[in-house]
Amino acid sequence: MKARATVHSALDVERIRRDFPILSLKVNARPLVYLDNAATTQKPLQVLNAMQGYYTLSNANVHRGIHYLSARATELYEDAHIRAAQFFGAKSMQEMVFTKNATEALNLAAYSLTQSLRPGDEIVLTFMEHHSNIVPWQQLALQRGLKVRFVPIQSNGQLDVHVLDEMLSERTKIVGVVHASNVLGTINDVKSIARRAHKAGAKVVVDGAQSAPHVKVDVRELDCDFFAFSGHKMLGPTGIGGLYGKQELLERLPPFLFGGDMIREVHATHSKWNDLPWKFEAGTPPIAEAVGLHAAMDYLNALDLDRVHAHEQMLVFRALNGLAKMPGVHVLGPLDARARTGLVSFETPSVHPHDLAEVLNAQGIGIRGGHHCAMPLAEHLNLKNGSARASFYVYNSLSEVDALLAGVKKALKLFG
Amino acid sequence: MYAENILDHYKNPRNKGVLENPSVTHEEFNPLCGDRIRLQLKVDAQGTIVCARFLGTGCAISQASASMLVEQAEGKTLKEVRAWSKEDVLDWLGIPIGPVRLKCALLALDTLKNALEILNKMNPSVVQGARP
Numbered sequence: 001m002k003a004r005a006t007v008h009s010a011l012d013v014e015r016i017r018r019d020f021p022i023l024s025l026k027v028n029a030r031p032l033v034y035l036d037n038a039a040t041t042q043k044p045l046q047v048l049n050a051m052q053g054y055y056t057l058s059n060a061n062v063h064r065g066i067h068y069l070s071a072r073a074t075e076l077y078e079d080a081h082i083r084a085a086q087f088f089g090a091k092s093m094q095e096m097v098f099t100k101n102a103t104e105a106l107n108l109a110a111y112s113l114t115q116s117l118r119p120g121d122e123i124v125l126t127f128m129e130h131h132s133n134i135v136p137w138q139q140l141a142l143q144r145g146l147k148v149r150f151v152p153i154q155s156n157g158q159l160d161v162h163v164l165d166e167m168l169s170e171r172t173k174i175v176g177v178v179h180a181s182n183v184l185g186t187i188n189d190v191k192s193i194a195r196r197a198h199k200a201g202a203k204v205v206v207d208g209a210q211s212a213p214h215v216k217v218d219v220r221e222l223d224c225d226f227f228a229f230s231g232h233k234m235l236g237p238t239g240i241g242g243l244y245g246k247q248e249l250l251e252r253l254p255p256f257l258f259g260g261d262m263i264r265e266v267h268a269t270h271s272k273w274n275d276l277p278w279k280f281e282a283g284t285p286p287i288a289e290a291v292g293l294h295a296a297m298d299y300l301n302a303l304d305l306d307r308v309h310a311h312e313q314m315l316v317f318r319a320l321n322g323l324a325k326m327p328g329v330h331v332l333g334p335l336d337a338r339a340r341t342g343l344v345s346f347e348t349p350s351v352h353p354h355d356l357a358e359v360l361n362a363q364g365i366g367i368r369g370g371h372h373c374a375m376p377l378a379e380h381l382n383l384k385n386g387s388a389r390a391s392f393y394v395y396n397s398l399s400e401v402d403a404l405l406a407g408v409k410k411a412l413k414l415f416g
Numbered sequence: 417m418y419a420e421n422i423l424d425h426y427k428n429p430r431n432k433g434v435l436e437n438p439s440v441t442h443e444e445f446n447p448l449c450g451d452r453i454r455l456q457l458k459v460d461a462q463g464t465i466v467c468a469r470f471l472g473t474g475c476a477i478s479q480a481s482a483s484m485l486v487e488q489a490e491g492k493t494l495k496e497v498r499a500w501s502k503e504d505v506l507d508w509l510g511i512p513i514g515p516v517r518l519k520c521a522l523l524a525l526d527t528l529k530n531a532l533e534i535l536n537k538m539n540p541s542v543v544q545g546a547r548p
Binding site: 353358 | 423426448449450517520
């Protein structure tokens with residue numbers, strides 16, 4: 001192990017792990033190795049304490065009461081919007097709509113953007129999309145007579161932007177693209193895609209569920225029109241996510257959900273909408289979750305996302321190297337760790353991904369096996385049984401990557 | 417971890433193959449896992465399964481349970497296999513199956529049940545064992 005002593009992490013993993021008591025669990029009499037972070041991440045004490053603190057001393061409904069607690073809850077809820085807006089480089093909190101998760105954010109964008117489209121208009125997506133950035137568009141396209149087209153993936157795990165250029169025309173109204181693939185780990189060049197799409201007059205909707213937790217995102221630098229994210233994939237609680245949208249677009253678009261809080265005036269036959277971002281937030285929102293998300297973003301800011309990315313690249317480099325050397329293992333996505341977020345998917349033709357996950361679970365290691373909610377991608381890459389995926393985060397260590405590699409070897413032997 | 421018997425059935429599946437002139441052929445597919453099982457039964461006039469074969473792809477649990485099921489089915493009457501439940505399959509497997517893997521474990525049984533439904537529509541008396 002001497003040679004490895006020269007590897008220095010950008011993060012103090014030992015110290016970080018103290019904030020996550022769940023990581024001390026034993027699973028099947030082995031220390032838990034949690035490598036399913038692309039599905040959801042664990043929550044640090046800072047997030048849990050913020051949420052408990054909110055319910056303990058600040059709980060009330062927002063935007064309603066005149067009383068002390070309502071004012072306090074409203075302030076905390078709006079502060080969370082301000083933090084999220086800053087976190088992604090938005091101009092102001094008017095551009096930051098909170099939703100249940102990234103899926104709801106993408107549904108919001110899809111519904112509101114397609115209301116003004118006409119039959120024959122086109123939506124361009126990619127074969128790298130998660131179901132959440134396919135199904136909403138597909139269903140609205142069926143209702144409104146729109147056409148959905150898919151940009152293919154090259155053998156190096158990157159999108160074929162030349163095909164995108166060929167697809168773009170005056171009929172293209174929307175380009176939907178995943179910032180980082182939940183299967184391949186590929187980080188897409190959203191800035192370049194947005195430039196191409198805007199030249200054709202299309203709006204750009206980015207699924208940032210897998211990028212927001214892992215790389216520094218600046219929505220104005222990317223120049224995307226919309227950016228969706230999920231709180232629970234970035235150390236925050238479940239039940240909250242968000243949609244960044246350019247203010248002038250959000251002002252023009254019709255609301256997605258209707259009800260309380262999103263209105264200014266209600267009459268028997270018509271209503272007027274509230275200001276941004278509340279126009280897009282109907283009903284009592286996830287207030288405690290917003291407080292938790294705020295704490296999660298503070299935690300990530302303190303770690304520094306550039307360091308988070310560097311740390312994950314170190315883990316991915318080790319995993320890619322180890323897996324590439326194993327006969328019977330086929331790694332998916334770019335082979336260059338620098339072009340990736342912190343996950344590695346791989347195929348083991350002699351072992352079904354569920355069997356591999358089961359064998360690893362017996363050793364306390366949690367990974368994901370299957371199609372990862374991206375069936376068109378599995379089909380596009382001809383992965384009959386899907387793939388196995390190990391996804392890393394701030395609290396994972398090199399020795400956990402080594403445990404994964406040893407576990408995969410063991411499974412291959414068992415089924416060989 | 418997987419018990420020896422599961423790995424054994426997975427690596428050396430019993431009764432894997434195709435029947436000529438089956439009484440019934442039925443296939444079930446679980447798109448979430450990609451598990452696929454095609455079951456064929458040959459049944460005599462008394463309602464006894466004289467031959468059972470399967471074809472399939474998928475995880476060890478789904479394929480091992482299919483292999484165990486066809487092995488158990490041969491020589492049984494339709495009435496007997498109609499009474500099989502989830503518990504019988506879990507008994508054969510002999511390891512605890514978590515909620516996520518249950519659909520893998522029970523795919524073969526579901527295939528059998530639906531095959532029996534088809535037979536029942538074609539010839540109810542044979543399936544229900546009314547005839548001697």
